[in-house]
Amino acid sequence: MLRRLLHALAASLLLTLASLPARADMTIEIVGGGANRHVIALPAFAAEAGVNGGITPIVRNDLQRSGAFNVLAPGVVANAPSSPGEIDYPAWRGAGAMSVAVGRVSVSGGQLSVEFNLMDAAQKKRLTGGVVTVPVSDSRAAAHRIADMIYQAITGERGVFSTQIAYVLRTGRSYQLQVADADGAGAQTLLRSGEPIISPAWSPDGSKLAYVSFETKKPVVYVHALATGARYAVAAFKGSNSAPAWSADGSRLAVVLTRDGGSQIYSVPVAGGEATRLSQSAGIDTEPDYSPDGSRILFTSDRAGGPQIYSMSAGGGGASRVTFEGNYNVSPNFAPDGKSFTFIRREGGRYRVMVHDFTTGQANALTDTSRDESPSFAPNGKMILFATEQGGRGVLYTVTRDGLTKTRLATTGGDVQEPAWGPFPR
């Protein structure tokens, strides 16, 4: 009887898989650094087979792509515990595990509950755990929350697995502004247009996106509330309006306007209104990004020839040059601690993600791809999200701050571009 039930379940799972649209799966590539990873055992949670996509496969991907964990393969030890009392500690320690996460899933009245415990493999002590309850349709959210709890217990840092990303999906002549989970799953479309959409930027509280839409046959900056879908043009001056960046307190947007001729950086109130000029040059000033403390703005300027990254006070005025190596440095984005920034450098015809450290003044390449664009830091500063090209189409990648773990996010077909990593949920 039980066997027949399992067969039926397996068959229905296969059918579900077959009916899914073609999508590229997540691929995680580990370049090195294994010695620094925390080795965790994550045996399948009891009854998770009944959950579409399961729980531990999602937790596993989250932890693995963070670069801080090495998750043991599921069948490496012949022990299938679902509670701390069932853990064969010597066996898991023998396989190299430093900790073991165990759990069980139950469904009742449309709610899915996951009870889990993370145990230290040596001291058999509980490191974290609890019961996570979500609507059944949100099972992925439960997995991300568990991954966040494990990540925090082991590294002491807040995890980013429950955060969201925004990006533009281009399919032929159609553009969609989408928001998805940080692993690329659960995409939702905020805006569909027959004209380009670029440069999405999250408000500091994560409730709104600013972006550039060409729907009126020219670039105009819009603000769009995620919850209600309400949107309005915040900068639609004569000429082009682009490159929105939120001030740290969310009250103003830095934008690039051309109403006085060249592309220069201005500040506008978030409700719209009068623009105050911030940058002053005869060249191009664009791609502003506020420092997390709100005091400074990094931007791209070609005032000295090729595009380089400059820094100025958030109130405008004089700017100092930050990048000197290379003749094409663009798209700066501050790390959440303000001590470094990521950007794109062109070198030998390749465009790659870099990180510039303010303390050392040095910049390092994090990727080995060649058409990288639009890098943005995770809100905990441990990973960077960017777009690159594969097989002639745009795909999204994350790379860890040390460059050692790269992950191609699972996204549906089409050209994916202009990613922006959202803030921590409030």
Add this chain to the structure above:
Amino acid sequence: MKAIQLVLGLTLAATLAACSSTGGANGANGANGTNGANGQLDPSASGYGRNGVGVGGDGSGSGDPLRDPKSILSKRSVYFDFDSSAVKGEYKPVVEAHAGYLKKNPQRKAQIQGNTDAQGSREYNLALGQRRAESVKSMMRVLGVPENQLEAVSYGKEKLRATGSSDADNAENRRADVAYDGE
């Protein structure tokens, strides 16, 4: 790209059927259906009809000179060298013709749309395309076209006419187009 839309408009209106083959002067671009498709998606594409009545006033007499393939005004694109926003000598007659048309037709407004090739940052390219559009606009201002008839905007690398990555494709994309209101 406006030239393509014009060719489409002509074909649809069938007002100058005999000229549709000469429209092939822009034919290399016409093969790329990109911009026609955009036009169809955009509600403002109905503006063809408005233009179709012709604005007259410049003495050409035979319909809208902006759409007459025999008129220099049907040429709408100014091409640029790599990393340059200088209007080359060979395109000055085109810019001068449109400046002259705008001065004779003060009710018309022109949008100069700058474009770049596909290489590099989207926002930086938007600014580079803007510089090309401003360059054409400045020349028209010097030729006496009032500010209120002109707007320079950029599409950067967002509306590539040539989608390949050859030198010829890149050259085709380093361009500013003159588009009249309603087009």
